[in-house]
Amino acid sequence: MLKSFFISSYILVAHLILIMSIHQLLTAGFNWYAFGLFISSAPVVLLFDGLMLTKSKARTDKSLSFFTLMIFIGFGFILFGNWVNDGFKAINLILESTVPIGWLLYLYWYSSFGNRRNSILKVGNKLPNLSLVDLSQNNFETNQLTGAPSILLFYRGNWCPLCMAQIKEIAADYQQLADRGVQVVMVSPQPQHYTQKLAKRFKAPLIFLQDLDNKAAKYLGICVENGLPLGMQMLGYDSDVPMPTLIITDANGNIVFTDLTNNYRVRPEPATFLRVLDQLRT
Template structure:
């Protein structure tokens, strides 16, 4: 049940942040008294800015607790109460600041952002990478056995719609030459439509393997499947409602797992230098 509520929550949350911020700004400019609406704008605006900023970032991680954003949200709520309590718009102001602002950010941080039950024996370090079948961007089948023969960095990402996934791919692309010099292959895997994967491959123009996990078959086998993990509404753009939890796997040339990052927060991905460090620690790379 919780997994089905998450995609509805995130779409509704961002929409209400935008609507409330616009309404607050309108009332500040054209109406009076404005004190309560200033509080509403402060309670909603920072998180709206946060989501807009996500789509422009080149960094695949944020502060897990978003401390500054929480502080501004609570400050906005206090301003709303102090200045708005005697005004005709007090009820709607409290709804925006208290419910959408304070309650919304609490749900986003403590519930939506986090994954549960990420432990999976299929990705235990030292074990061989399980067998599974993927497809390239043109629909040709590729077995996980194709990763044997060279150390491989495998990144399971949610899709082109996910800004932090795109930032993570940007970071790895910037490391391309260093990884290539070490003999490391890179495979990027997503359950998104093939056309989206082809577009991504054209965008980055690096010799990575851009692969598709049809119907999340590999994700289910590896224990990293995210049922109803796609925000509501993205189905209109061709994305399936199910997706994958962001996961990074590094295998050695024999196909054994030497590193697996199963983040419990979608906003926290490994630092890009971590991959090089892991490879050197396991003497996979010189």
């Protein structure tokens, strides 16, 4: 619940600080303090708004070095502006530290899932039979996938821009996957109407399935309680979300590859699982 509240609040605060800094620069003219507020908050807004609006990036680097550098350069300007003007006040410094401290929390706490050791999804294990629901509201058992290699991607929902970009990447490479005889399965707990809307965007015959109440994700140990950003519940999404997880099975349903990323922004490139699939053919 804490992470859910944090991310929604942090993005909102960064937007408010950016608006306030622009207002100060336009009405009072240039000053180092307002300029620092602008430089420190703009990268946060640029990152999150850019991801949400374009939904074109399936991953970022772990450290987001450029954004981190700009945020702390901006904070340096804020401190300089305080020194030039009225000096430092403890209460002001706490408020002015919101963006850089929040950024560090975002990088090293919010983005991380910690240790994702998972005995069920070990390479070599047989994928357990999971009961899911297809777009026609029919039950779908994952043991139906035997007979050909399969990719299963557990994604968080249409609200997640990185998930949407990752699915788009896989759909773009579908012909390469089809040439290898691969079945591609997308699994999410989100309401059916969101999944149906998503499925219509792609011509590739991906198999979209619903994981009702996250039962499969919970069984596999890849579910995060209250992982949905606060406020998204009003759109009908479940508060619990799966951690982004990619599983590849062979024709017998045995797991040959899993990506259990410990950072939701770090995800495998399509070339990675294409290599795995090619190894199955040798």
